[in-house]
Amino acid sequence: MTVSAQNIPAQLAEIIDDFQSMEEPERLQLLLEFSRSLPDLPEHLAGQPELLEQVVECQSPLFLTLEIGDGPEEPVEIYFSAPPEAPTTRGFAGVLHEGLNGLPAAEILAVPDDVPEQLGLTRAITPLRLRGMSAMLARIKRQITDARAAA
Template sequence: MTEQTTGALPPQLAELVDDFASVGPKDRLQLLLELSRELPELPERYADAADTMEQVHECQSPLFLAVEVDPDPERRVHLFFSAPPEAPTTRGFASIMHTGLDGEAAGDVLAVPDDFYTALGLAEAVSPLRLRGMAAMLARIKKQVRAATAA
């Protein structure tokens, strides 16, 4: 990832990218699994994920997400994810998105490069199909942010 691309990442997401870059391939998978345990529980309003959230069909495991954008001038983004405990890779990807993007301004979320996840160095640890799922998560997040900010 170029310096220009890294500069486009919100601070928390850039920190995660650095964390992954600082360890070897086997430790990256372990870091992803640790992050999977940090994914926050859903608030009550999203208890029925299948009815209240958008499914990311590209993910190998059932993953649902919802995006809320504050009406304030900063247009802060809030992310909510539902993924089963038996899907640690998917939960890990969702946790990266949550940790790196939740609470950021809408413009900063939209500025994240679509391929930022390549800098995590997970290509050696997980299948290309799983990486496409992560790309799809970011695409859905951006789509929902655009819809919310256009209204």
């Protein structure tokens, strides 16, 4: 099944398709690869936790922030901070980073809220962890909405 027909940006649809084409153990391995590929915070954010918002629904400490351009087609830059000893949380952040980073705000806002369930990890990952990824996506959308309202 391909997900690209929905309001899912091509780069995120490709990730979802990759997950869906695999068996469960392979999906967990792919999630671990995403955890390893999550970039570190850039220098201007490192060491400044007050600039990041904690996603308290995550079982491990995860923080995120966005940099949003002025225009509606300007790219949204997404930054995450999660400890290396939290591979599931980092993996979900890595999926969202690779799937959404650099896209215009409108495209990110249109992403369906059930993207975490579309990865096919519902039997391998606890519902609490899936809620954490859903919360990450919700925070990203809320920060975009708040920034647009303030502009």
